[in-house]
Amino acid sequence: MTPPFTLNNRILILVATISEKLGALSITQPQSADLRLRRINQVRTIHGTLAIEGNELSEAQITAILGGKRVIAPVKEVAEAKNAIAVYEQLMTWRSTNHADFLNAHRTLMMGLIDTAGRYRAGGVGVMKEGQVIHMAPPADRVPTLMQSLFTWLANSDEHPLIKSSVFHYEFEFIHPFSDGNGRMGRLWQTLILSEWQPLFAYLPVENLIHQHQDAYYQAINQSTALTDSSPFIEFMLSMIKQALEELDPQVSHHVTPQVNKLIQAIVQEMSREELQIACALKDRKSFTERYLKPALEQGVIEMTIPDKPRSRSQRYRLTALGQALKFS
Known part of the structure; x- marks a missing residue:
């Protein structure tokens, strides 16, 4: 079953612009910068995806944890960071269309944080904002079927990876299959889908930009749900990817006085x-x-x-x- 979405002119222009920027970066980006950029952007990615969920660790603290150093911070927040580091370091060992890999990624991401790491939820769940339920997810007994249908579409769709990854991300958030960690998993899996197409996405800190535009992120999800069409979310995600690519180019040749x-x-x-x-x-x-x-x-x-x-x-x-x-x- 194909998820409902419409491709408007704005989306098509964004796809073309992003593809053009990727082509230019593949020519201008020096290989010597790869290791340094990966480290910088891995930290930004992890900081961004955790901060969206309320984790208050700084980039400097996550850098320290990544380097094996001890930081003084809440135990839960440190555990979230360690799990996220482990997940992003394993990113390219997973296949985006493999259901078992997907559950293993959630298990790694939520290990020690919830009792159901790596398993779909058994009860109802709603998305809260300022004490209000803004989205009630489908019943738990429908989750396995909905997720299997989504993975079948992902494996067989011939849509452009930029479109396909954004649609998957939105549909996943709508289903909200886990008791916790849904936001982190949705962003992670879109990154994986894109990285299989262009490896550069493995260290493009889109999550950091989403954190900076967090209200717009949730607004795009809500608009897509209201319309029963994920176009607003696709457009938002593509605009974040475009901005991340624009910021990457000067970062490659970063010089300071x-x-x-x-x-x-x-x-x-x-x-x-x-x-x-x-x-x-x-x-x-x-x-x-x-x-x-x-x-x-x-x-x-x-x-x-x-x-x-x-x-x-x-x-x-x-x-x-x-x-x-x-x-x-």
Whole structure:
């Protein structure tokens, strides 16, 4: 049974634009950047997909966990990060049309977090937002049949992978087959479907952009449900993929000034502006702010610990995943 969706002009233009950008990146992207980019974007992907679900670990903390370091954070959030790291590291060992691989991925993702990891839910489930049920999923006894039908369509559909992966993602979220971990699994499986088509998608941090546009993500799901047509969701996901590709190109050839590089090398964990200025052996606060601190923030190599209060006396600065990669590359 084919899921209901309509391909409008906007969607077709996005597919063509994304395909064109992929072709250009395959020519311009240097192979030497692969390892560094994979590490940076793996962290961004994991941070994004967990943050959508309320996990408050920073990119720096996830980088530390990825490096085998201990972080001080809630046990559950650390376990979620470790499981997500394990899942994304195994990504290319699974086949998107294999039902057993799908359940194994959920088992890895939710191991130790729920009792039903790797098994479909046995009861009803609804999607909540601000205390309100915004979507009531199909009854549990229909889940196996619905999922089998979805996998059969995925295996036999000749739609473009960009379309097919987005439709699968939406339909999966509508069915909500697990008691927990549905959002993470939907995003993971779309990434897998796309990675089988173009390996670059294995480290394209689309999940990080979805986190930045989280309200629009849920709105696209709700619009698609109301219309009984996943076109709004397809359009949203393709726009996120397009933006991720646009951001990847400058990231490949990321260069920083000697001043910003000096700041990157000087920063240790979380530091105040005063501590950073001393570490860089600078006396002029204005010069330090204009030539070191502001450019580093603008280029995304450092971040504020209290971004909503930039002038807070408790403000500290830390390396982002990109900053970590540049420091240790």
